[in-house]
Amino acid sequence: MSDDRRSVKTYVPAEQKERWQSHADDLGMSQSEFVRTMVQAGRRGFSIAESSDPTEPSSGESDPGGEDLETEVEAALADGPLSWxxxxxxxVGDFEDQLEETLDALQERDRVRHRGREGGYTLTNE
Structure with missing residues (x-):
C-alpha cells in the first residue's frame, strides 16, 4: 500500500461529530481512522446480487460482521501480515466495478442519466 495520502473534508452536524469522536475514543482510534474505517465498512457491507440484473440488491446475503467476513479476513491474512x-x-472488494455495472444498466433502461451541468448522475422522471 502506498503512503501517498490525500485529505478529504466533509461537514456534519456538531452532534454527529461528537458521537463519532466519542466512538473513536472508545475504540482507541483517531477520528480520521474511525471515519475511514466506517466508510470502508459501509462500502463492504453493501452488495449487489450476482444476477442478470445488477440493479437488484441482494436479499440479506451480506453479513459484514459475521462469519463470511471472518473467512475473508483469514484468507487475506493467509499470505502474511497486513497493516490495518x-x-x-x-x-473493500470490487464495489466500484459493481457500481459501474449498476449505473450502466440504469442508464440503458433510461432510469439514470449523467448530466455534468447538474453535478453528475441524476434520476430521470420516467
Missing part, C-alpha cells in the same frame, strides 16, 4: 490500512483495502 492494507487489511481494510483488501476487504
Amino acid at each position: 490500512e492494507e487489511l481494510v483495502d483488501a476487504m
Whole structure:
C-alpha cells in the first residue's frame, strides 16, 4: 500500500461529530481512522446480487460482521501480515466495478442519466 495520502473534508452536524469522536475514543482510534474505517465498512457491507440484473440488491446475503467476513479476513491474512490500512483495502472488494455495472444498466433502461451541468448522475422522471 502506498503512503501517498490525500485529505478529504466533509461537514456534519456538531452532534454527529461528537458521537463519532466519542466512538473513536472508545475504540482507541483517531477520528480520521474511525471515519475511514466506517466508510470502508459501509462500502463492504453493501452488495449487489450476482444476477442478470445488477440493479437488484441482494436479499440479506451480506453479513459484514459475521462469519463470511471472518473467512475473508483469514484468507487475506493467509499470505502474511497486513497493516490495518492494507487489511481494510483488501476487504473493500470490487464495489466500484459493481457500481459501474449498476449505473450502466440504469442508464440503458433510461432510469439514470449523467448530466455534468447538474453535478453528475441524476434520476430521470420516467
